[in-house]
Amino acid sequence: DIHLTQSPSFLSASVGDRVTMTCRASQGISYYLAWFQQKPGEAPKLLISAASTLEGEFPSRFSGSGSGTEFALTINSLQPGDFATYYCQQYNSYPWTFGQGTKVDFK
Amino acid sequence: EVQLVESGGGLVEPGGSLRLSCTVSDFTFSKYWINWVRQAPGKGLEWVANIKYDGTEKNYVDSLKGRFTVSRDDAKNSVYLHMSSLRADDTALYYCVTPLRRYRAEYLHHWGQGTLVTVSS
Numbered sequence: 001d002i003h004l005t006q007s008p009s010f011l012s013a014s015v016g017d018r019v020t021m022t023c024r025a026s027q028g029i030s031y032y033l034a035w036f037q038q039k040p041g042e043a044p045k046l047l048i049s050a051a052s053t054l055e056g057e058f059p060s061r062f063s064g065s066g067s068g069t070e071f072a073l074t075i076n077s078l079q080p081g082d083f084a085t086y087y088c089q090q091y092n093s094y095p096w097t098f099g100q101g102t103k104v105d106f107k
Numbered sequence: 108e109v110q111l112v113e114s115g116g117g118l119v120e121p122g123g124s125l126r127l128s129c130t131v132s133d134f135t136f137s138k139y140w141i142n143w144v145r146q147a148p149g150k151g152l153e154w155v156a157n158i159k160y161d162g163t164e165k166n167y168v169d170s171l172k173g174r175f176t177v178s179r180d181d182a183k184n185s186v187y188l189h190m191s192s193l194r195a196d197d198t199a200l201y202y203c204v205t206p207l208r209r210y211r212a213e214y215l216h217h218w219g220q221g222t223l224v225t226v227s228s
Binding site for chain 2: 001032034036038043044045046050089095096097098100101
């Protein structure tokens with residue numbers, strides 16, 4: 001199975017900050033990586049697919065990068081609605097797997 | 108916009124069985140892979156299984172093989188997750204999820220709101 005390790009697990013930040021979180025895969029997954037945003041009590045929302053393709057409902061301050069085994073999600077100018085937990089997920093090979101999540105909260 | 112509605116969750120005793128249903132509001136349901144993802148209370152996400160649009164391929168997380176089975180009934184626009192020999196660590200919110208594009212096993216785009224399964228005596 002492909003193991004995904006997200007860093008950090010917790011991230012304290014302020015509105016306006018630029019934050020970056022990473023997702024490392026235990027073996028190469030090309031660009032078959034998605035990022036999800038989840039807020040308390042809600043279902044996850046697809047944020048980025050194919051490592052860097054931003055979903056239409058999200059603003060351009062979100063960006064994804066990487067391929068192979070190293071990936072990153074960057075949020076420029078953090079906004080109040082961005083405080084949430086972010087998960088990466090690989091769909092390169094079965095079983096599909098998720099990272100353990102990065103929780104972004106107020107500093 | 109595709110809508111997915113899960114049902115069938117509830118309280119079940121350890122060792123018991125349960126069948127979850129996912130009904131999809133899309134007339135092209137028969138062209139989509141359908142996935143199940145679960146989330147234990149306060150924990151992260153775990154992909155459970157998926158089934159191909161024509162039912163000919165099913166994939167499972169290794170730890171659940173033999174206890175969980177996925178099936179579909181295109182006439183009812185529904186997918187089912189049959190769960191048996193349930194354990195306390197199967198307690199979770201179970202989501203039904205589809206990709207955006209037909210015929211593609213790819214990123215998880217449309218999510219239902221989930222159905223809660225609690226395994227406890």
